[in-house]
Each structure stands twice: as C-alpha cells, then as structure tokens.
Amino acid sequence: MSDLREQLNRTPLRLSGYVADRFTASSGSEEIGVFDPTTEKQVATLFESSADEVDAAVSAARMAFDKGPWGRATVAERQLALNAIHDAILSHADELALLETINTGIPLAQTRTVHIPRAAYNFRFFAEYINQAGGDVFTQEPGLMSLVTYEPIGVCALIGPWNMPLGLTAMKIAGALAFGNTCVVKPSELTPLTVTRLFEIIEGILPEGVMNLVNGRGHVTGTSLVSHPGIDMVSFTGGTVTGAAILGSLAKGIKGSAMELGGKSANIVFADSDFEQAVDAALMSSFMNNGQMCLAGSRIFVDRKISDRFIDSFTRRVKALKIGDPALSGTEIGPMINHSQRERMERYAGSGLGEGATLLAGGHRCANLNTGFFFEPTAMLAPTNELAICQEEIFGPFAALQLFDDEDEVIAKANDSDFGLVGYVWTEDLNRSMRVASALRTGTVLVNTPIVRDLRTGFGGYKQSGLGREGAKGSQAMFTEMKTTIIAREPRKMPRMGMAGA
Ligand code: NDP
DSSP: OHHHHHHHHHSOEEEOOEETTEEOOOTTSOEEEEEOTTTOOEEEEEEOOOHHHHHHHHHHHHHHHHHSSGGGOOHHHHHHHHHHHHHHHHHTHHHHHHHHHHHHOOOHHHIIIIIHHHHHHHHHHHHHHHHHOOOEEEOOSTTEEEEEEEEEOOEEEEEOOSSSHHHHHHHHHHHHHHTTOEEEEEOOTTOOHHHHHHHHHTTTSSOTTSEEEOOSOIIIIIHHHHTOTTOOEEEEESOHHHHHHHHHHHHHHTOEEEEEOOOOOEEEEOTTSOHHHHHHHHHHHHHGGGGOOTTOOOEEEEEGGGHHHHHHHHHHHHHTOOBSOTTSTTOOBOOOSSHHHHHHHHHHHHHHHHTTOEEEEOOSBOTTOOSSOOBOOEEEEOSSTTSHHHHSOOOSSEEEEEEESSHHHHHHHHHOSSEESEEEEEOSOHHHHHHHHHHSOSSEEEESOOOOOOTTSOBOOEETTEESOBSHHHHHHHHEEEEEEEEESSOOOOOOTTOTTO
16 A cells, blocks of 8 residues: 555656547646545646547547447447456456545545445446346237337436545446446546546447546536536536536536435434444444445434433444554544545534534544544534534534434434435334334435445435435436337227318
C-alpha cells in the first residue's frame, strides 16, 4: 500500500476521458487535483472533459448503439463480455482496492472485501440475469395474443457518487450493458481513480464506443452530460439536491431517469431484540464506510426499557473504534473524503448541541491526527426527532439516538422524514416485525440484519430518496423500453366502416 501511495505522491496519475476506445487528449483542459484524504497529498491530476468532449462521448455511444454490433448482440455474446469484465476486475482486485482506499479513505479491509468483489459481482449477476429474464404474454383477450418485450433504451448517462465509486458505478454499467445499451460514465471528480482504471483493464472486451468515460466536475462535465440531447436516460446516484437539478434538466427533453438519492434511515431497536446483535448492527450501520453510506441506519430509535444498557454499550464501543490510516489492518474508521465533509461533521455536532442533544461520544476533529480529514466517530442522544441531526443526511460517522415507548410512536417518528430509503427493525417478535415492516414508508426494510444488498431485489427509495429501483427487474425497467405487440390469432370481427356506398 505505502509503495503505491508513495508512487502516486511522487508521480500523480493523469486522468482524462475515454471516447471511442481511446483516452482523450489532456492538453488545454481544466486541470483538477485529486487527493488522498489520509495524507492530503495529490494523487492524480484530472483533465476535465469539456462540453465538446462530452459531445464526442455521447456521439460515440450513439454511433455504437445505432450502427455498432452491441445493440444486436445475442444474449450469449453479452454474457461473454460481462463475464470477461467480471474476471478482469477480480484479476486486478488488490490494485483496485488499494486505489479505492487511497482515493476515498475507506478502510482497505472494506474496499478489499466489499467494494471490489461487489463491483465484479454486478457483472456476473447481470450476465446470469439476462439469460433468464423474459417478457410477458397475455391471452385473455379473445382472439388476441399480447406480447410485452423489453428493448434497450439507447445511450445511458451513468453518474456515480464518491462514497463507493467503483461498486456503485459498476452496478449501473453492468445493468446498462446487460440490456444492450451503450453508455457514457461520469464518476465523481473527487474519486475518479478506480472507475478510470476500469476502462484500462477491460480494454478490448467491448466493441468501440459502447462504454465511454467523461471526467470532471458536476457543474461542468455533469451538467453538459445530462443536458445533452443525444442521451436517452440518466441513471444517477448522489445527493437529493443534485438529483432534483438533474430531473429539472431532463424534463425539457422528456428523458427518463433513475435516481438513487439520499437517506436518513431509522434503525428501530425494540426491547425484545437480540441485544448483542442489535448493538453490533447499530455500529455497523452507522460507521461502516466511514459512515458515508446512503443506507446508513444512523437514526437509531431505542426502546426506553433497554435504553440505559443499550446507550452504555453503544457509547463504549463508539469510543473504542479504531481511527487511523485506512490502509492499516485493524483500522475501522478512516478520514472523511475532504475538508468540507469534515466541516460538515463539525457543523452538525455544533447544531446538535445547540438544539439540546447530549453528546455521548466524539464530536471533534481527532486531536492526535493532524494530517488527514479525520473526525471522531460521534454519537448524540436527541430529545426529539425534529433536530437537524435527526432529519438531515450527515453522511459521515455520526449516530443520532432517540428513545421511544411504544410501537405506534416509533413508526410515526421513523416515517417523519423527507427520506424513505431503508428501515431497520430489531425484534424477536415475528408479528411485530411484519407489522412494522409494512408500516415503514421505505423502499427496503431489513429485519434483524444490518446492511444487505440482494441484487435479485429492487433497491431504491420512497419520497426524496429517489425514483426507480436498482436490481434485477428494477434495472430492467430502468434500462429498457417496454414494448407491447398485440397479434390477432384469428380474423378480427370489427365494424365495417364506409360500407354505405359499397
Ligand atoms: P452529489 O450529488 O454531490 O454528486 C453525485 C454525482 O453527480 C457526482 O459524480 C457529481 O460530480 C455529479 N454532479 C454534481 N452536480 C451535477 C450536475 N449538476 N449535473 C450532473 N452531475 C452532477 O453526491 P455525492 O457524490 O456527494 O454523493 C453523496 C450522496 O449520494 C449522498 O446524498 C448519498 O446519500 C447519495 N447516495 C445514494 C445512494 C443510493 O443508492 N440511494 C448510494 C450512495 C450515495 P462531482 O462530484 O464531480 O461534482
């Protein structure tokens, strides 16, 4: 790790876009520094894709879709390519995990065991899925057969966030390609290392122009991409404010979209839960990935009957979390992605105290870590659900605990949120788990389990957490046009118009 880090510090990578099978020229572009949040040193220079370059990328994808072989490739051919990408990622797994850790500050233990295997698995999953996925046939209408089939939608703009750069962007790429589309990918300007490297390691697997890359800031490259008339849809994962701006720009062209946005997920711990499991999961849901997770279950509701014991155990464990260099084994929390994300943590710590919350742990920059954007894992006990720390997505290692007395009360509080991504329920009472799961207004409910993504199911949000679902059928809906073909199975009886003079 330190070898690669030193090498990047000595000679930062030069990153650009990738259009029609070639990395684009970098001269004359705006140059943006990409940093390692642990050392605060520059690890790459990003040559920003201009509007012209975005245009070239969309044109290449359009040409590949309209005239190239990919749109007409058989399922077997697409499976072959997807499986080859899966294998290419796994054969570079160590390097990709290191790059991801250097660029994001997420512990290597997590990028190695979760992010990169997940990125690869997306391709294998969709390769398998398209072999079984089908349409529908209806024969209820007398004399007719109605067929529902799914066709590729065209050129997909795929925009990913910085908190799981390769894993989340790979899911979009795999889904778009599996259903026969071509694409233009834009990673976050903060974390372009692994997605750009992906284009190098899969060179030659796909026909020219099927997968293109633009690199740059959201308000420059991202805006050019989502407002380009040549795209057919946008699949976006990121913040709710950005998602809303993109939706506004898509409305003009009546373009489709899928939006995976923010969350503020309730994690409800009833007195009859398996206590140790519930504490373990509350820690994991709040602090894994440095707490920078859309599906963080960091709005923790604790049954008053067990609150003293729960808060004591949770707080002791938060204070014992191992913070430091994410490359070292044993590190549980790395740095925030950048300076402004750490300031955001400070602001929420201040606002929590100002609004009457009690500090249980953390709340400050790490006194002994002067380099790197480190912030202490933080837990606060909030008097009500109205506090900003209970309503707004903080996106860092920050848990906001509240107490409750009964089931109806906690359901109402859990649903009192602009978001609706995930709900976590901890109880040993089956009937209660079913009642609460159906009452929660969230796209996913997890009962007695921490974070799980099962690609066979749809993942996405109610309310301001998004539009559409990612996963098998959800991705099919996202990346295809549904076509209805109705065929007469016998001559049709119909009124014969215009027969008066016949
Ligand atoms: P942002 O919304 O800031 O950015 C997401 C992506 O959009 C980045 O690539 C960004 O580029 C780009 N972008 C920014 N502005 C525009 C624009 N006007 N037009 C087009 N693209 C633009 O989100 P973050 O990267 O900060 O990610 C964190 C957010 O993502 C959190 O809210 C989190 O909840 C959400 N998220 C949701 C998930 C889900 O599945 N629901 C999963 C993971 C994260 P750049 O960074 O270069 O500016």
